[in-house]
């Protein structure tokens with residue numbers, strides 16, 4: 357990747373950027389016993405059958421994240437890698453409940469992430485937003501509790517709310533109340549839907565939760581009326597091609613619906629989801645689309661421009677980033 361196109365990353369779980377080497381370092385530093393003796397042994401465990409098999413490993417490995425410094429190092433390492441692949445703006449998810457349930461105070465998580473994000477423009481040339489996600493396989497009451505605990509950071513460090521974790525059997529409609537509170541608090545609204553779950557979950561994310569962006573949304577293609585709606589309203593979809601292959605939502609990259617989604621007029625963006633686990637950061641996903649699906653430089657430019665159109669930026673920031681995309685020369 358000689359000169360990557362400038363892009364925004366809008367679907368990135370900071371916990372999913374935990375590289376095996378850092379996980380082992382933190383395990384040693386924090387005295388956490390892991391059942392892996394080397395980074396290669398850990399990497400070999402990254403062979404997933406579906407979303408749940410990934411989540412089991414992902415939540416388990418979070419045990420190594422304990423201190424403010426751990427979260428700061430995690431986020432700083434992501435920002436360095438992302439910047440090297442052309443990411444100029446990152447809207448970063450985190451899972452508060454996955455940390456507080458392990459006894460790590462929310463204030464510790466926020467202080468660590470806050471330190472790395474505050475340094476990011478000067479250190480890495482990356483602007484950021486932070487989006488707290490609710491775990492949809494936990495009760496709605498737990499999401500409400502997490503939401504209320506995070507109020508001190510609303511509008512300063514926390515820009516929005518999202519919904520993630522095991523999708524099937526956990527439809528968006530169960531989280532109406534916490535989304536209503538988030539809207540009233542002035543937060544931006546997104547949710548994972550249509551990754552493994554059916555198009556009905558995308559409808560619920562739009563019509564019950566009132567989301568502004570849909571994370572994944574690939575199964576929307578099964579419902580022509582839903583595609584019509586998403587095209588009409590130009591609802592951004594944060595698609596994650598390498599993730600979809602690794603979690604077997606699609607059989608092979610060659611079968612990925614992204615080209616059909618673009619042809620249908622959907623506002624598609626390309627993102628890495630959990631790059632340490634799925635074989636690539638944002639630029640690697642762009643490269644895979646070029647090398648594996650034959651996307652042209654102009655198609656990649658459109659995807660990069662879409663990422664800034666779909667981002668929670670001011671008009672002035674957006675215009676400046678779109679100029680950079682327009683000026684980019686593909687090799």
Ligand SMILES: Nc1ncnc2[nH]cnc12
Pocket residue numbers: 369372407520521522523548551599629630
């Ligand atoms: N791809 C994904 N889907 C749902 N929840 C997640 N949490 C982290 N990555 C996720």
Ligand SMILES: [Zn+2]
Pocket residue numbers: 367368369520548571629
């Ligand atoms: Zn995700």
